[in-house]
Amino acid sequence: MNDDPDYTYMQAALEEANKAAARDEVPIGAVLVHIESGEIVARNGNRTRELNDPSAHAEVLVIREMCAQTGAQRIPEYDLYVTLEPCTMCAAAISFARIRKLVYGAADAKGGGVDHGAQFYSQPTCHHKPQVVSGIAADICGDTLKNFFKAKRKG
Amino acid sequence: MNDDPDYTYMQAALEEANKAAARDEVPIGAVLVHIESGEIVARNGNRTRELNDPSAHAEVLVIREMCAQTGAQRIPEYDLYVTLEPCTMCAAAISFARIRKLVYGAADAKGGGVDHGAQFYSQPTCHHKPQVVSGIAADICGDTLKNFFKAKRKG
Numbered sequence: 001m002n003d004d005p006d007y008t009y010m011q012a013a014l015e016e017a018n019k020a021a022a023r024d025e026v027p028i029g030a031v032l033v034h035i036e037s038g039e040i041v042a043r044n045g046n047r048t049r050e051l052n053d054p055s056a057h058a059e060v061l062v063i064r065e066m067c068a069q070t071g072a073q074r075i076p077e078y079d080l081y082v083t084l085e086p087c088t089m090c091a092a093a094i095s096f097a098r099i100r101k102l103v104y105g106a107a108d109a110k111g112g113g114v115d116h117g118a119q120f121y122s123q124p125t126c127h128h129k130p131q132v133v134s135g136i137a138a139d140i141c142g143d144t145l146k147n148f149f150k151a152k153r154k155g
Numbered sequence: 156m157n158d159d160p161d162y163t164y165m166q167a168a169l170e171e172a173n174k175a176a177a178r179d180e181v182p183i184g185a186v187l188v189h190i191e192s193g194e195i196v197a198r199n200g201n202r203t204r205e206l207n208d209p210s211a212h213a214e215v216l217v218i219r220e221m222c223a224q225t226g227a228q229r230i231p232e233y234d235l236y237v238t239l240e241p242c243t244m245c246a247a248a249i250s251f252a253r254i255r256k257l258v259y260g261a262a263d264a265k266g267g268g269v270d271h272g273a274q275f276y277s278q279p280t281c282h283h284k285p286q287v288v289s290g291i292a293a294d295i296c297g298d299t300l301k302n303f304f305k306a307k308r309k310g
Contacts, residue, residue, distance in 0.1 A: 052227055055215055067209060087280075112280065120272075123273050
């Protein structure tokens with residue numbers, strides 16, 4: 001057991017990753033948490049295949065949902081939890097939405113845009129840098145992806 | 156007169172930028188051109204305010220529209236024209252969609268992600284680099300933005 005709240009929210013993001021796998025989408029999941037109440041207010045997984053939308057990553061989907069709900073382009077009252085290090089597109093979208101804190105599970109050396117590659121939050125063109133916490137439930141988050149692709153190769 | 160096709164398509168993108176300004180959105184416009192036929196198949200401008208969606212940049216909107224229409228996440232048969240250098244989010248979305256050629260008007264030193272800041276297409280985490288043509292009708296593309304913000308400050 002691990003009673004760190006970040007770990008608890010990451011479990012909810014992992015549930016969304018598993019649901020994505022069941023839809024034959026790359027298993028990455030995300031949740032948005034209202035800072036004040038601690039409530040999970042949006043949850044989703046990748047839907048790029050289902051929606052034929054290369055921008056339909058879990059992070060973008062929960063941000064779009066919450067922005068639409070609150071009627072605002074900026075939602076600084078929320079923290080975002082995602083099972084994999086966000087790609088460069090999502091890192092920028094998270095910044096535009098003024099998310100306070102980003103918590104991610106597994107690192108992504110091949111496609112990440114937070115701590116790899118573009119490292120967007122360190123760029124002079126980044127105008128809001130969220131707090132970043134990494135490595136929460138990293139092993140299980142990474143294994144969820146590895147097992148999905150291993151099963152694909154066999155299948 | 157300028158009969159370079161890139162210039163002609165940029166004029167169409169500029170029309171979308173002007174329509175965005177009329178909706179009180181930051182005036183950036185984009186069009187997608189089918190390479191084989193030369194036809195403009197999607198056109199849009201920023202709608203971040205209207206949609207309360209920080210990801211609703213002109214580039215993302217035309218890509219989403221065309222991907223939905225073709226039923227695919229990748230649309231390598233199209234070139235994208237946009238009045239301003241894409242931001243880091245859009246640069247990555249353009250790469251994910253496998254756009255063949257990106258043509259942009261004005262450079263964006265403060266927020267661009269192609270030739271400034273993250274320079275996404277030069278990153279090892281970028282797995283498709285479109286051809287990039289810059290500076291097409293740059294003055295008028297840039298002036299459209301400058302005039303919009305100048306009027307805002309006065310208004």
